[in-house]
Amino acid sequence: xxxxxxxSEALNIQEGKTATLTCNYTNYSPAYLQWYRQDPGRGPVFxxxxxxxxxxxxxxRLKVTFDTTLKQSLFHxxxxxxxxxxxxxxxxxxxxxxFGNEKLTFxxxxxxxxxP
Amino acid sequence: xxxxxxxxxxxxxxxxxxxTLRCSPRSGDLSVYxxxxxxxxxxxxxxxxxxxxxxxxxxxxxxFSAQQFPDLHSELNLSSLELGDSALYFCASSVSGLGYTFxxxxxxxxx
Numbered sequence: 435x436x437x438x439x440x441x442s443e444a445l446n447i448q449e450g451k452t453a454t455l456t457c458n459y460t461n462y463s464p465a466y467l468q469w470y471r472q473d474p475g476r477g478p479v480f481x482x483x484x485x486x487x488x489x490x491x492x493x494x495r496l497k498v499t500f501d502t503t504l505k506q507s508l509f510h511x512x513x514x515x516x517x518x519x520x521x522x523x524x525x526x527x528x529x530x531x532x533f534g535n536e537k538l539t540f541x542x543x544x545x546x547x548x549x550p
Numbered sequence: 551x552x553x554x555x556x557x558x559x560x561x562x563x564x565x566x567x568x569x570t571l572r573c574s575p576r577s578g579d580l581s582v583y584x585x586x587x588x589x590x591x592x593x594x595x596x597x598x599x600x601x602x603x604x605x606x607x608x609x610x611x612x613x614f615s616a617q618q619f620p621d622l623h624s625e626l627n628l629s630s631l632e633l634g635d636s637a638l639y640f641c642a643s644s645v646s647g648l649g650y651t652f653x654x655x656x657x658x659x660x661x
Contacts, residue, residue, distance in 0.1 A: 477652030478640075
């Protein structure tokens with residue numbers, strides 16, 4: 435069955451450093467991956483989407499890579515700040531992909547803490 | 551405010567009872583997704599509606615049901631509640647599938 439794994443439950447990073455989170459998937463080749471941020475007791479917030487034919491995508495201090503050979507996506511936050519502390523989730527579509535309304539499978543998330 | 555509205559925010563009820571959770575999607579979004587999030591399970595997909603019709607089902611129990619109305623709001627009905635049903639229930643909507651917009655969730659506590 436399709437599996438998506440975020441192999442760090444928690445990650446502590448010093449303020450100003452780059453935080454790198456990992457998302458691995460098995461038994462599947464998703465057409466894209468998405469990354470979300472979730473704060474305690476709140477709904478996830480969409481951050482970035484990267485398609486299988488894109489190696490890298492950037493948005494401000496965020497960078498996502500997608501390696502279809504390794505079946506892995508990396509999520510980087512550069513110049514990290516305490517306000518970046520949250521749980522970060524990766525997600526991929528289940529079933530057929532037509533970029534329209536397919537359901538997502540989420541990883542269990544990595545809880546990131548930026549230490550001042 | 552994400553544009554997806556969920557009510558109520560909190561719900562405390564007894565085992566065996568039935569509750570209804572409500573979701574209004576973002577204006578223009580035709581798809582509504584329901585997810586359950588508990589501490590040990592992460593976000594679990596329950597069910598998807600698209601323009602009033604059921605599109606996909608996930609790990610939704612038979613005690614749970616949902617529907618989407620002509621005005622596109624959706625309701626998730628949970629019946630014969632058990633302690634293990636205590637969780638955060640999220641609704642999300644999308645127009646193209648390229649990024650969900652989640653509501654703030656309903657925290658259900660079954661006592």
